[in-house]
Amino acid sequence: MIENVTGRRLKTTQASLEILSLILEHDGLTLAELDSMVDSSKSSICSHLNTLLESRYLVKHDGVYHVSFRVALLGERARHRYPNDEVVERVVDELARATDQEANFTIFEHGRLLMCYGSSTEEGRDANGTRYRSEYHLHNTAAGKAILAELDRDEVESIIDYWGLPRESEGTITNPDQLFDALDEIATKKYAVVDEEFAPNLIAIGAPVHDGDGRIVGGLSVGGPKYQVDMTRLEREFADELLNAVESLESALT
């Protein structure tokens, strides 16, 4: 769910992290570039850069600041806490094979889904070389809707408050009441479907994945272009495969 932070927040840390993010997103920035992107003084930016350099989160080459390789290692380490192993890959790949469509497993965090492993994900780029999205909304993805249907209404509301219901495709549900109606219907099943709500021509079916304590860890989903698989087949044939895969995954998560 959304972490409902009520206490004090530290602007210094926020500013440092924003600078770090900008450098990461732009694959390296100079002081001048940062100065034009960040609303704070040059000297202040320098202080942040000095701090991040000294902490080895950044590296500087020829006046350009880059995120360090050490950050990559820290991230790798952070990943150890999450289901990753061969299990996830095996289950997702098997689901993709069984349905002959793309499958993926996402982690549920802060009211969004973060891509953990996709059957065709290779170096985060698809066949066209465009970068895969790594963050998804819940309201317009199959696994996301299935997760929302399991949450308490106030939790859903806080997620809507935080992330909104942005339209990303023709069929995206952008109205809270409509969403709650949809969730009520889903609640009786163990899965949810999307019909061109995420991207045009794309349909998918998804379900939540729980850990040993029953907490929602993430979501598993599978789907493809409408000319390859229609809605009937999606629910008739894919639902079982999906739920089997969920079970395999959950039993592996102790």
Add this chain to the structure above:
Amino acid sequence: MIENVTGRRLKTTQASLEILSLILEHDGLTLAELDSMVDSSKSSICSHLNTLLESRYLVKHDGVYHVSFRVALLGERARHRYPNDEVVERVVDELARATDQEANFTIFEHGRLLMCYGSSTEEGRDANGTRYRSEYHLHNTAAGKAILAELDRDEVESIIDYWGLPRESEGTITNPDQLFDALDEIATKKYAVVDEEFAPNLIAIGAPVHDGDGRIVGGLSVGGPKYQVDMTRLEREFADELLNAVESLESALT
């Protein structure tokens, strides 16, 4: 080399990052645990935690703070800047195969070597399940010494000042003068060897890897236990394999 930061450093950011690191290293911490590890007030720690939560660097479950999966994704993204791809794996695996020993490629950063890819690295653990080290000193590793030999003397000195010359095995060079003598010898060759300087019974040969601009990116090394490969064979047979591998890698780094 070491980033020689002279300007102002921000304690707020440093404190936030220290808390983040502690949580990462301990795989989750409570406020009480952090309070006992960090020299700052509980209320202040809360402010840091609030900030890191809101920035989605942390996640909280049942009073325990964990590093978020999003951090893992950020790290993955940071890694894209570095040679990773199949090229590194191919070259390292080929070097390991040709010598029948363990090979690895490390990134040179902030005066240390960070593990990028090792031929037998699997999930960061070795056969015994113990976690692999991901950071290495330069003075007691083969690739590290080869890199030091290419640097200017003042750069080497600043690295020694920063990291020292900690003894990690019987043969570790812990005296600066001895190290400089060793580096002078290495300078005439394109590689360096370690003889039980890193770990008992372990010998290895390593060399620097440069990018298209001639900057040192990291190091490639290969070696194994002394009962499998002696020093003579290391320099006679492995040196060529190593230098070939370095060349392959460098030509792939444009």
Add this chain to the structure above:
DNA sequence: TCAGGTGATTTACATTATGGCAACAGTTAT
């Protein structure tokens, strides 16, 4: 069910640290 812990956050306010601004020192390209 209720009083009494226990630990997690938040508050209030004095003490320090940081942010913005502007001047200046160093480097590099023109």
Add this chain to the structure above:
DNA sequence: ATAACTGTTGCCATAATGTAAATCACCTGA
């Protein structure tokens, strides 16, 4: 030499930290 850009320094207004004490959220035994 000039211009352009990077990074540092000094000075106040603003923000963060330390301390102690007040809330809050749970849990537990009577």
